[in-house]
Amino acid sequence: MIFRAATADPADLDRAMAYPADGPVPALTAERIREELASDQFRPEWIWFAEDEKGEILARALWWGRADSARPLVLDCLQVRTGVADPVAVASGLLAAGHAVFGALPAYNISLPRDWRSDPVLADAVAWRREAACRAGLSSDIERLRYEWTPAAKVPVPAGKLSFREGTDEEFLDAFIRLSSGSLDQHTQNELRSMDVEQVARQDIEFYLNCPGERSWWRLAELPDGTLAGLAIPSATPYHRNVGYLGVVPEQRGQGLIDEILAEITRFHASQGADRITATTDVVNVPMAAAFDRAGYAVTEIRLVLEAPPK
Known part of the structure; x- marks a missing residue:
């Protein structure tokens, strides 16, 4: 397994945006990723892949920061390709590799519907992410309500x-x-x-x-x-x-x-x-x-x- 950051090579960024947004946990669209890259809130060095020996991407992690951030502040998106036998191992290895380079453990935000626990498939997808994050050092959790006024x-x-x-x-x-x-x-x-x-x-x-x-x-x-x-x-x-x-x-x-x-x-x-x-x-x-x-x-x-x- 190879864990690496995307480079400034447009092909790497294209691969990051083309990665399928499968699974029940909401993922960022290619358009949103482009917008964040353009505003310097995503950067190639904050976009990481887990690849097999053939170069196939098995997992993707996208870290976010403000335009003036020296290092990422939060993990915005974590996906492991459907069908991977041990998503926890792949995801935790990917996070640990990123953390080692960043010299920090940015928090991981998972956005979910209010009734997410009532959906077994979604609850399972959250469970392996939580376990992977815990293995990578993110062992404390807080559940927050996001509100909006119009x-x-x-x-x-x-x-x-x-x-x-x-x-x-x-x-x-x-x-x-x-x-x-x-x-x-x-x-x-x-x-x-x-x-x-x-x-x-x-x-x-x-x-x-x-x-x-x-x-x-x-x-x-x-x-x-x-x-x-x-x-x-x-x-x-x-x-x-x-x-x-x-x-x-x-x-x-x-x-x-x-x-x-x-x-x-x-x-x-x-x-x-x-x-x-x-x-x-x-x-x-x-x-x-x-x-x-x-x-x-x-x-x-x-x-x-x-x-x-x-x-």
Whole structure:
């Protein structure tokens, strides 16, 4: 078995795009791959093949990154040709080969319909991918709901419970630190096992600073007396406006303030002409999911995230 990256040779890229999108797990179309290559979010060195001794492609892995990424951030697509006797072995070998070159273990995102567990064929396809990822070092998993807002859901009207203002870097750092207490976000919980709360907060801030959104969009949420209630971080992806990060400080939770903070983010994006706003939250974060439901956001898919466990 040979594991290798595609080269700048157009023939290699053509082979990557011509690979059959078979199997029940949704795969990227050739058109989408071309678009990602053109925007430098896929690169030949991030597209990997598993080949047999005759040069036949048995598996394909496509890693994604932002245009300014030095290395890939996430595995976007993993396929093994139907009929391969041991897809776990082929897929895990392919991932391990890529990881060794990247010097990192990018997470693997699998996009699925909400009822994917009720389809035995789809569930089996997820199972071997999960096992392959685990063997390659991605042994932690988080299941997320992907939401989407469109103007059909209507722009929310301010409830008047909170006011929003710009804040200093120090104020946002303090807010991020306070929000981490009792957080139901699995990523935050995992990070707090290996880092202190300020390190996690600084890492989160750095992440959102590096997203396509603007720092000037960020807002602190306050009660009428000026008491901090939470924060709103409208953001963006390379494709759509995004909810980003939001939350209520522990001492103000349970009063429905999350609805007003989410509404502020929605209003902000809508005021700038956004016709689609995406968002994700962990399946286990029931209060946040309920807030999205109340705000007219609709679930479009389940995103199963396989990643390296916290050190």
